[in-house]
Amino acid sequence: SQQGEEDPQALSIQEGENATMNCSYKTSINNLQWYRQNSGRGLVHLILIRSNEREKHSGRLRVTLDTSKKSSSLLITASRAADTASYFCATSGSARQLTFGSGTQLTVLP
Amino acid sequence: DADVTQTPRNRITKTGKRIMLECSQTKGHDRMYWYRQDPGLGLRLIYYSFDVKDINKGEISDGYSVSRQAQAKFSLSLESAIPNQTALYFCATSDNLVGTGELFFGEGSRLTVL
Numbered sequence: 001s002q003q004g005e006e007d008p009q010a011l012s013i014q015e016g017e018n019a020t021m022n023c024s025y026k027t028s029i030n031n032l033q034w035y036r037q038n039s040g041r042g043l044v045h046l047i048l049i050r051s052n053e054r055e056k057h058s059g060r061l062r063v064t065l066d067t068s069k070k071s072s073s074l075l076i077t078a079s080r081a082a083d084t085a086s087y088f089c090a091t092s093g094s095a096r097q098l099t100f101g102s103g104t105q106l107t108v109l110p
Numbered sequence: 111d112a113d114v115t116q117t118p119r120n121r122i123t124k125t126g127k128r129i130m131l132e133c134s135q136t137k138g139h140d141r142m143y144w145y146r147q148d149p150g151l152g153l154r155l156i157y158y159s160f161d162v163k164d165i166n167k168g169e170i171s172d173g174y175s176v177s178r179q180a181q182a183k184f185s186l187s188l189e190s191a192i193p194n195q196t197a198l199y200f201c202a203t204s205d206n207l208v209g210t211g212e213l214f215f216g217e218g219s220r221l222t223v224l
Binding site: 057090097099101 | 114143145150151152153154155158160166168198201202211212213214215216217218220
């Protein structure tokens with residue numbers, strides 16, 4: 001079963017615009033991570049936010065975490081065509097494993 | 111060279127055949143994982159291993175088995191492949207952070223079972 005669910009499933013924007021993806025999860029977590037996957041390739045880790053953190057930045061990425069709402073968002077600012085990919089959230093809880101959501105497919109149009 | 115290497119990258123086989131997917135890593139991590147990816151379903155955990163003597167079932171282990179031959183090697187076997195095991199398979203590693211830290215993924219093994 002999926003712990004995290006991303007919203008929207010697909011997002012299409014113009015280059016230069018901001019892209020926001022949301023992740024909701026069901027049970028308590030130790031941390032939440034975001035990954036990127038280019039078509040047919042392996043996933044690449046983007047950012048990790050711990051349960052006691054509310055916001056984290058990395059370059060053009062901004063991640064927020066609201067544990068009371070069991071939700072997180074990933075904001076990509078000033079998007080580029082090269083940002084076109086699938087983005088997954090993954091949660092780490094009491095189990096010794098990461099559980100992935102079903103992903104958001106982002107298309108950035110040049 | 112890639113830190114996490116999967117072989118084969120692509121495989122087409124027939125129902126009932128035994129298939130082994132291999133994973134090797136040069137990151138020196140103790141923890142290794144096998145995930146399966148199907149369109150629209152994200153990644154689902156098949157098996158994971160926290161060291162050579164520690165093997166654990168994941169969410170969808172039925173029909174699969176694994177072997178941790180060494181710290182750097184973790185292989186996934188399908189004893190008798192069936193068409194619904196057609197998927198993209200990923201191996202991943204992580205270090206021993208408290209909780210679960212960042213995963214490092216291989217490039218995937220695309221398996222088609224006819």
